[in-house]
Amino acid sequence: MVYQASPARYESMEYRRCGRSGLKLPAISLGLWHNFGDTTVLNTSRQLLQRAFDSGITHFDLANNYGPPPGCAEENFGRILREDFLRYRDELIISSKAGYTMWEGPYGDWGSRKYLISSLDQSLKRMGLEYVDIFYHHRPDPETPLEETMRALDSVVRQGKALYVGVSNYPAELAAQAIDILNSLGTPCLIHQPRYSMFERWVEGGLLDVLQEKGVGSIAFSPLAGGQLTDRYLEGIPSDSRAASGSRFLNADQLTEEKLNKVRKLNAIAQRRGQKLVQMALAWVLRGDRVTSVLIGASKVSQIDDALGMLENRHFTAAELAEIEEILL
Numbered sequence: 222m223v224y225q226a227s228p229a230r231y232e233s234m235e236y237r238r239c240g241r242s243g244l245k246l247p248a249i250s251l252g253l254w255h256n257f258g259d260t261t262v263l264n265t266s267r268q269l270l271q272r273a274f275d276s277g278i279t280h281f282d283l284a285n286n287y288g289p290p291p292g293c294a295e296e297n298f299g300r301i302l303r304e305d306f307l308r309y310r311d312e313l314i315i316s317s318k319a320g321y322t323m324w325e326g327p328y329g330d331w332g333s334r335k336y337l338i339s340s341l342d343q344s345l346k347r348m349g350l351e352y353v354d355i356f357y358h359h360r361p362d363p364e365t366p367l368e369e370t371m372r373a374l375d376s377v378v379r380q381g382k383a384l385y386v387g388v389s390n391y392p393a394e395l396a397a398q399a400i401d402i403l404n405s406l407g408t409p410c411l412i413h414q415p416r417y418s419m420f421e422r423w424v425e426g427g428l429l430d431v432l433q434e435k436g437v438g439s440i441a442f443s444p445l446a447g448g449q450l451t452d453r454y455l456e457g458i459p460s461d462s463r464a465a466s467g468s469r470f471l472n473a474d475q476l477t478e479e480k481l482n483k484v485r486k487l488n489a490i491a492q493r494r495g496q497k498l499v500q501m502a503l504a505w506v507l508r509g510d511r512v513t514s515v516l517i518g519a520s521k522v523s524q525i526d527d528a529l530g531m532l533e534n535r536h537f538t539a540a541e542l543a544e545i546e547e548i549l550l
């Protein structure tokens with residue numbers, strides 16, 4: 222059956238301006254890091270994308286290396302795009318990145334002009350796209366001159382292969398330099414993509430100030446700490462969860478009793494607020510309006526629905542914020 226997007230898709234989502242740019246992003250965006258590779262049934266990935274788009278989630282985030290195997294998430298996304306979303310292309314913000322190991326030899330990693338431009342060409346082929354909306358440098362490269370990396374980002378915009386560019390995982394000072402170089406080249410930095418959640422708060426130590434001052438947006442990845450900031454692990458480790466999957470990013474060792482205790486206390490506050498912990502954790506990242514969008518992952522359609530419920534209660538009292546702060550200390 223041909224996919225028809227819901228006519229109600231723009232009724233409940235909040236769209237937020239990305240820094241001082243002309244682009245608005247949905248308050249919730251969907252990342253394709255997990256659950257879009259060859260180990261996931263294609264129909265599951267399709268259902269996640271459809272549910273997201275039907276709910277006003279217009280932004281899908283990819284990278285060259287998402288899979289497994291690397292490249293596969295872009296290929297699978299490309300297929301679903303062709304089959305279901307082609308006529309909605311202009312309603313979508315699709316991003317990709319390069320910066321981690323992608324192919325053998327000295328040109329398949331880090332931040333050289335050679336790597337970034339070749340990698341984006343490959344990503345476009347895999348997804349069957351003429352351009353991506355946002356192209357990121359995925360992580361800082363300690364060896365390549367920053368100027369070269371930023372010039373490569375400027376080039377892909379001038380070549381029409383990306384509409385906007387951004388950086389990811391850049392510490393505050395380096396981000397400030399990158400933003401300045403991009404401005405001087407005439408291609409403003411649209412966005413920074415850092416990890417940010419109740420359990421990972423490094424961005425509060427200067428990065429958010431830099432971005433605000435320079436008018437650059439931000440999209441917080443892993444806002445649920447990979448699933449830790451949910452009720453997923455309160456009764457043990459379910460067999461279909463990320464922590465049970467052998468992931469090196471989330472495993473049983475990280476789910477310490479101390480952490481689970483914090484999760485239990487946070488869960489109690491969320492219940493008092495009449496929402497799920499997932500919803501409170503996402504609303505917390507968006508508090509203060511310095512983060513443009515939260516970039517979630519999902520293995521089930523119901524997880525997207527849970528995240529959307531956040532939009533019904535984004536407000537915190539000062540007392541609630543103080544109580545949360547106490548727990549996170």
Ligand SMILES: NC(=O)c1ccc[n+]([C@@H]2O[C@H](COP(=O)([O-])OP(=O)(O)OC[C@H]3O[C@@H](n4cnc5c(N)ncnc54)[C@H](OP(=O)(O)O)[C@@H]3O)[C@@H](O)[C@H]2O)c1
Binds near residue numbers: 282462499528
């Ligand atoms: N720039 C970078 O370096 C970088 C790095 C990492 C990620 N990212 C981006 O950020 C995106 C999101 O990362 P993430 O997947 O780590 O984000 P996350 O939102 O912190 O974690 C998502 C996981 O949490 C669990 N979950 C979600 N909703 C739930 C619910 N309602 N109840 C119970 N469990 C729930 C699911 O895991 P289960 O599998 O257990 O169901 C889901 O896959 C990625 O797809 C990628 O686009 C970027």
